[in-house]
Amino acid sequence: MNRIDKKFKELRREKKKAFIAYITAGDPDLATTERMVVALEDSGVDMIELGVPFSDPLADGPTIQAASYRALKKKVTLKKIFGMVERLRKKTEVPLVFMTYYNPVLKYGVDRFFLSCRASGVDGVIIPDLPYEEAKETARSGMSNYVATIFLVAPTSTPERIAKIAGLSRGFIYYVSLTGVTGARASLPAEIASNVRRIKSVTDKPVAVGFGISNPEQARNVAKTADGVIVGSALVKIIGERKNGISHVRKFTQNLAKAIHNV
Secondary structure, three states: OOHHHHHHHHHHHOOOOEEEEEEEOOOOOHHHHHHHHHHHHHOOOOEEEEEOOOOOOOOOOHHHHHHHHHHHHOOOOHHHHHHHHHHHOOOOOOOEEEEOOHHHHHHHOHHHHHHHHHHHOOOEEEOOOOOHHHOHHHHHHHHHOOOEEEOEEOOOOOHHHHHHHHHHOOOOEEEEOOOOOOOOOOOOOOOHHHHHHHHHOOOOOOEEEEOOOOOHHHHHHHHOOOOEEEEOHHHHHHHHHOOOHHHHHHHHHHHHHHHHHOO
């Protein structure tokens, strides 16, 4: 049982849902990201996704693409991000999940990547461009290093596909609330609740919903059905636009945490 499993168990005991925040590692720099992680935990965030900057983030909209570009300009690398996580583990036990594309993992070496995850303190990995049909090596390496491999279910996923993804996923199942790329939305699809129930009918693993969620009202509504709510682009936008991003992110996440935890 790693930190992700422990956190969901703790939240279930407290009858709360998980607030999962996404930020891009190295935006605007790694030192700020390090401070941001601690601030997010203090603001009520239960788990944190760290986006690994990549030159071709095909699942991401313009907000996170711009954040990746800013981080790459600062020469942020996977190795440097692992070093940051090692430093963070001296300050916090908050579950940390990498959101990365498969190319950086393949270049680093799959087994070496998961060994580094385990050694530095990364609890889970999401690879949006790696379908479960091609993920056996990745899942095996993750399992042997006690790192959760988290797979995505889309609104278009068939019942058979959902069952197979649920069987392979560890930590939680990531339900993508809409078709398309990441980015804050003014409104969310009405079928989120029914699709989450469809996933939960074939698995007892936690289901977290991401893509498009940008305000407390949306987060509260999603938390009524899901086990976790993921907010990313709205946070990344604040970091990119505000000089004192940590202070503004803290206020924003406190409101989201209340909405999610009080359902």
